[in-house]
Amino acid sequence: MKKTRGKIPKTRKINREGSYNVVRIGASNNHWRDPYHVLLTLCWYKTLGLISFGYILANALFALAYLAGGNGIENARPGNFLDVFFFSVQTMASIGYGAMYPKTLYANILVTIESLLGLMGLAMATGLMFARFSLPTARVLFSHVAIITPYNGIPTLMLRVANERQNWILEAQVRVSLVRTQITKEGDLMRRFYDVHLLRSHSPLFALTWTIMHPIDESSPLYGVSTEEMVEDEMEVIVTFTGLDETVSQTIHARHSYIPKQILWNMRFVDILSKTRDGKRSIDYSRFHDVMPIDN
Incomplete structure (x- = not known):
């Protein structure tokens, strides 16, 4: 393999966490410019906490608005925040127990506004929950490390994937790319992608495990590359997985990457x-990531 011209500047800090951990300088870091996407990507407890906080805050603000209009709620104690707060909850949720009701024009106008906002908020929260539940997710397990080991006399890059669900993934496809930092003849620093040829990149039915193999021959972008070169050129092996989930009949995606310290030489995976x-047939997932020296 032809070596790159020049070396990476020493002032450039090597990213030990892969390509996904990137500092975007000059771009807006305000994620809430796209609130729908943020709410879809937040973890469940944060999403539920945010919805609960917004619900309580909205009712508290309407309670203060009711208090500002004086004694406009029948059977509510004058100036009592809890009474008007729970009246707001009944109004926003369209419960309507009938014990408290608006008796002034000001209170009726607030009830009208709150009912409209409550219906809109209920519709958006329902849509958000449905969208989160209906998102297709992949339970595809990638080995924590990749290995380079002889296979049929040829050094071969190997990694393992497994389907953690008790179903089939149809038309499963894996694509592997090598990313490395190189310097052009003009001195420009670039991150280049190289396609990595696999012995088998497609599986019509995927239910158990799959060992992804790339022979490192003369046509391989890894041919003649040492561990030191991997670190110096900030190499990274990126793996993408796509397939059709048989249960939901939707396409699922998964991805993983391996940086030089996660690529082990002269090792082999433990048989599972x-x-x-x-x-x-059985699979021992407890040893899915285990490797051992090839001498053993």
């Missing part, structure tokens, strides 16, 4: 496939 006494 076996059969039970009654002849059924």
Whole structure:
């Protein structure tokens, strides 16, 4: 493999966490410019906490607005915040117990506004919950490390993937790319992508495990590359997985990456496939990431 011209400037800090951890200088870091996307990507407890906080805050603001209009709620104690707060909750949720009701024009106008906003808020919260539940997710497990080991006499890059669900993934496809930092003849620093040829990149049915293999021959972008070069050129192996989930009939995606310290040489994966006494195939996921020296 032809080596790059020049070296990476020493002032450039190597990113040890892969390509996904990027500092965007000059771009807006305000994620709330796209609130729908943020609410879809937040973890569940943060989403539920945010919705709960917004619900309580909205009712508290309407309660203060009711208090500002004087004694406009029948059967509510004058100046009592809790009474008007719970009246707001009944109004926004369209409960309407009937114990408290508006008796002034000001209170009726607030009830009208709050009912409209409550219906809109309920519709948006319902849509958000449905969108989160209906998002197709992949339970595809990638090995924590990749290895370079001889296979049929040829050094081969290997990594493992597994389907953690008890179903089939149809038309599964894996694509592997090598990313490295290089300097052009003009001295420009660039991140270049190289396609990595696989012995098998497609599986019509994927249910158990799959060992992804790339022979490092003369046509490979990894040919003649050492560990030191991997670190110096900030190399990274990026793996993308796509397939059709048989249960929901939707396309699922998964991705993973390996930086130089996660690529081990002269090791092999521990065998995890076996059969039970009654002849059924079994997978030992507890040893899915384990490797051992090839001498053993």
